[in-house]
Every structure is written in structure tokens, then in C-alpha cells.
Amino acid sequence: MSHILTQEEVDALLRGISGGEIETDVAVSFDPNDAIPYDLTSQDRIIRGRMPTLEMINEKFARMFRATMSSLLRRVASVTAVSVDMIKFGEFLKTLPVPTSLHLFRMDPLRGNALCVVEAKVIFMLVDIIFGGTGKDFFKIEGREFTAIESSVIRKVVINALEDLEKAWRALLDVSIVYQRSEINPQFVQIVSPTDVVVVIQFEIEVEYSSGILTLCMPYSTLEPVRERLQAGFQSEQLEADRGWVDRLRKNIAKAQAEVGVELGSTEISARDVVNMKPGDVIPLDQYASDAITVYVEGIPKYRGYPGIYKGNQAVRISEVILSKGGEDDGAEGN
Incomplete structure (x- = not known):
């Protein structure tokens, strides 16, 4: 039966390690000539x-x-x-x-x-x-x-x-x-x-x-x-594993953070106007203030809505859901 260390022996061992009396790292020498070439294309x-x-x-x-x-x-x-x-x-x-x-x-x-x-x-x-x-x-x-x-x-x-x-x-x-x-x-x-x-x-x-x-x-x-x-x-067994993978993927995607932005409008101006632009100049956009604006999720147009204020913060009230290609817009109102 192997010898079991007493508490005093354990304490002495720990003191020796912390004090540097017992060497814990063994130096390993490396010779570059010992390296073995490896062919990643080999079927081995x-x-x-x-x-x-x-x-x-x-x-x-x-x-x-x-x-x-x-x-x-x-x-x-x-x-x-x-x-x-x-x-x-x-x-x-x-x-x-x-x-x-x-x-x-x-x-x-x-x-x-x-x-x-x-x-x-x-x-x-x-x-x-x-x-x-x-x-x-x-x-x-x-x-x-x-x-x-x-x-x-x-x-x-x-x-x-x-x-x-x-x-x-x-x-x-x-x-x-x-x-x-x-x-x-x-x-x-x-x-x-x-x-x-x-x-x-x-x-x-x-x-x-x-x-x-x-x-x-x-x-x-x-x-x-x-x-x-x-x-x-x-x-x-494979199908059961696939179903479990899909469930985990769905839960993790639901927790993922997505960047949401809005586009107030756009217009085209000449390069001369851009060069001569100064503070206080006004750039007219291609839509009225009462028009709906586009809401982007990770750069993809996803919703249409109207800008406003909610609890002191600027906000957008969703009015439409932009469906994927081949679908039709959902005109349901939302908040």
C-alpha cells in the first residue's frame, strides 16, 4: 500500500515549493534539427x-x-x-x-x-x-x-x-x-x-x-x-442528434445581440456641394417628415415605422414588417 502523507509532510512540501527549495519546472531543451517535416497533403x-x-x-x-x-x-x-x-x-x-x-x-x-x-x-x-x-x-x-x-x-x-x-x-x-x-x-x-x-x-x-x-x-x-x-x-440516432442541435441553435440565436438602425432618408448632391458644405447648411431629403422610415437589422431592411419619442428617448414605432424576397409586406400596426 502506498505511503499517505501526513498533514505536517504536506505543509512542508508546500513550503518547499513556495520557497523555491523544490524545483517544479524541468528545463526542456529543443533542437531545431529534431523537427520532423509533415506533409499536410499526405493521406497518412x-x-x-x-x-x-x-x-x-x-x-x-x-x-x-x-x-x-x-x-x-x-x-x-x-x-x-x-x-x-x-x-x-x-x-x-x-x-x-x-x-x-x-x-x-x-x-x-x-x-x-x-x-x-x-x-x-x-x-x-x-x-x-x-x-x-x-x-x-x-x-x-x-x-x-x-x-x-x-x-x-x-x-x-x-x-x-x-x-x-x-x-x-x-x-x-x-x-x-x-x-x-x-x-x-x-x-x-x-x-x-x-x-x-x-x-x-x-x-x-x-x-x-x-x-x-x-x-x-x-x-x-x-x-x-x-x-x-x-x-x-x-x-x-443521427436525426435525434440533429433535432437537439436545432433546438440549441434556436435558443442561442434568440439570445444573440443584433444592431438595429434607421434611415431617415437619402438624396444626391454634387461633389461641389460636398466640398463647399459648412455648418448650418441644410440637406433636403427625398421624403417628407410624415413618411414612414426604414428600420434595418444588421444592415438588412426589416421594418417600416414612424419616428417619435418614448420615455424621453428617440424611438421608432413599427408599422410594417418587410418580408423576405417573394413575400408581401405585412401592413399590421405595431409598437
Whole structure:
């Protein structure tokens, strides 16, 4: 158990600090050469936190794609969202074997291209099942390109997947996914520079005896415009937070101070008259003393009224409210 100071020890400690006998400040030396250059444009600054809304989109896509695959294969298929990671694009490419079925697509109106990557094992499994097999046979996949039949099958599967992805994203943003082209060599799909950060989403496709991975790779810069919405919680929680924010904003605005001024009138005079003007000269205005004057709030015309005296102070009695553009003046009398 740690030692507890007595009252005498505490008093002695305080006297030592106040008298300067106990040093409280430790001198810290600074060497300018120790400073580390920092690039504000580097994507290393990105905070790799959870994206709950993106996870919900992934779960919705998995459910929809599961139904699509089961209908296509006439067998019960399972599609599960496995992980969401943020890594550099160069590191992601190093994880891809050759051959790999790579498909580029856009998500308008978001900028840039994204990737749908289908593991070769998934392709052979689907082709085997579609042509009457069990999908459990293993093939040697290295060292050859995909056949025309395999390419046709996987293209159909990917297009169906992108259609489901588009529907899943519409809960957040009305996107239009456009399929572009397919590749088998990762070197030909440089959607961003190798040092840029990408969001990698993996889904496991399982049909009876076999399984494989389908991966979505989206540049972080593509998702940046909707990053805050992706990192937000459930929509109901977000709406509740928004309502609270509106209430606080309304109360604080009601307490804010606003500058109010009046315009008695205006006129135009020549520069010669301005130069020759002296005390006692009279400047006629463009309205009569009995006319209503304009009241400005923070420089914006808001009311019309008549000048007078109230409790010994100069005052204005409001007669009209000037509505915003598109409205009509309110002719109600006021004080």
C-alpha cells in the first residue's frame, strides 16, 4: 500500500515549493534539427475509425447479393460481410494473386474509380456449379488466363453484384454505378497512386462445400465527400442528434445581440456641394417628415415605422414588417 502523507509532510512540501527549495519546472531543451517535416497533403493523417453507416450498407448489400446468387445458382448461397480495412493501395495490390478477376466501376456522382475483385477460386466454383458440378472440386488456377466461358460467367455475376451495391447505397446517396472494364493483371488497374489510402471491403461467398472472397476496393478520396455520413451512427440516432442541435441553435440565436438602425432618408448632391458644405447648411431629403422610415437589422431592411419619442428617448414605432424576397409586406400596426 502506498505511503499517505501526513498533514505536517504536506505543509512542508508546500513550503518547499513556495520557497523555491523544490524545483517544479524541468528545463526542456529543443533542437531545431529534431523537427520532423509533415506533409499536410499526405493521406497518412487519415483517422482510421469505424464507419457504422458503411457497415450497414455492406450488410444490406450482403443480404441482397445472397438472394441474387441463390437465384442464379439455384442453390442456397451465403454472402457475409467479413471486414472493412483502410490500407494503402500499393499494399492492397501486393495481396492480389495472378490471375485475378478485376473489374473497374464508377459511382456517380462520387469521383474516381473503384474495384470489384473476385477471387479465382470463386470463379471456378461458380462455373462448376452452373454447369452441373458440386463446386467442391479444386483446380490449379496459377499460370493461365480465364476462358471465354469463365469470363462471361463472372462478368454476369459482377454486374449483378454492382446492381445490388447501387441499391444498397441508395439508403445513403442516390448513386449510379457504371461498369467500365475488366482486367486480370493488377498492374493495369491503377485507380489511385500506390501511396493513397483505399477502403477495402471483403465479402465471403459460400455455396455448399466451397467458399471464396469478393472484394470491393474504393479510394478514400472517393468516399471523402460522404465521410461524415459514413462515420455517423444509425439514421434514427443521427436525426435525434440533429433535432437537439436545432433546438440549441434556436435558443442561442434568440439570445444573440443584433444592431438595429434607421434611415431617415437619402438624396444626391454634387461633389461641389460636398466640398463647399459648412455648418448650418441644410440637406433636403427625398421624403417628407410624415413618411414612414426604414428600420434595418444588421444592415438588412426589416421594418417600416414612424419616428417619435418614448420615455424621453428617440424611438421608432413599427408599422410594417418587410418580408423576405417573394413575400408581401405585412401592413399590421405595431409598437
